[in-house]
């Protein structure tokens with residue numbers, strides 16, 4: 116069962132479903148972000164299940180699963196409730212308190228099978244212990260995911276390119292985990308600098324079944340697509356050879372974009388339409404605290420590089436951190452505008468506040484620096500307060516503004532680019548209202564010297580109306 120996966124048809128259901136069926140277990144898969152629990156088929160399956168397993172790939176999914184647990188228990192008190200996926204081990208303590216008997220790790224398929232077989236064979240207790248103890252990330256021999264029973268791709272996020280018909284989007288994963296150690300990243304405590312690959316033939320089989328189901332574009336959900344560049348190239352070469360008309364998007368960190376710049380022409384030639392990159396901040400102090408291994412100057416080089424290869428960039432941000440000041444937030448808006456990224460940044464990114472889940476590499480720093488608060492079990496995050504209360508106030512007001520401006524039914528401008536630009540301008544006005552920011556002469560000069568990078572580099576930008584984007588906003 117899935118609760119929320121950012122508008123993607125869940126790999127985290129399709130992959131374990133294939134493993135479980137191979138082990139002789141009857142499985143039904145439900146994505147509650149697309150089908151309600153009170154649908155007859157869902158209710159019947161829940162009432163008749165021996166094991167109900169919920170995939171937790173992200174924070175929002177975990178909070179929704181905790182809200183869901185009492186209702187599942189009410190419907191079927193004898194079912195074994197399990198949580199699996201990246202956020203499960205991080206939140207094991209709270210998941211158990213909410214009735215989850217088993218909590219499985221990041222590489223979960225084998226463990227989930229073992230648990231299901233044990234339950235079927237009446238060996239629950241011993242295996243439950245084994246499953247709970249499983250915090251490791253074993254190297255699994257993946258099998259092609261089975262997507263039978265999931266809602267059709269037309270019910271999920273689509274790739275919008277203004278002026279053209281929206282594309283149906285499939286979703287797969289060519290790797291999980293990450294070899295980096297960014298301090299704020301929830302992957303680090305689970306994978307501890309390791310990543311695991313899905314064999315190219317398995318990835319391509321998964322893509323093929325989604326193309327068969329109508330996908331015209333594929334999202335690779337790997338935390339970083341270039342953790343293993345050779346593997347990534349094998350996958351996209353295979354994709355392009357077999358389905359030359361299918362485009363794709365992937366997430367690639369700034370450091371990898373620069374380090375593997377020579378791969379960008381091939382990514383573009385094999386159909387890469389969009390790269391999501393965790394820019395996080397334009398403030399070198401913040402970037403250093405997060406141990407992102409890139410600087411503001413690197414971000415600017417990466418933006419120019421990706422553009423030069425005709426690929427759209429979707430930057431993600433951690434806009435509010437304990438080290439963000441009113442001035443640095445204003446400078447972030449200035450930088451986004453100067454780099455002509457206002458229409459490429461999803462408005463929610465301007466409002467993202469640093470999350471501190473259990474196990475975050477920032478907890479120690481927060482204690483040392485004195486800004487870390489108590490763990491909020493409802494939010495599944497440690498609280499933190501900025502030393503300048505105006506920054507917290509700005510954060511709250513930007514969140515309210517973005518929420519109101521993007522709420523369903525809100526009047527929008529005649530294009531997404533225009534809507535985003537309008538929200539960006541409103542955030543800018545709000546920031547000025549919270550404090551009229553006085554730039555230091557040095558900063559003003561720096562911003563002027565850095566004149567529109569693309570223009571300086573002679574880059575022809577894609578027309579705004581053609582910038583592709585996925586029509587489900589990003590939430591952690």
Ligand code: SF4
Nearest residue numbers: 293295296297300338
């Ligand atoms: S590169 Fe991305 S996925 Fe890897 S640790 Fe850093 S934030 Fe996490």
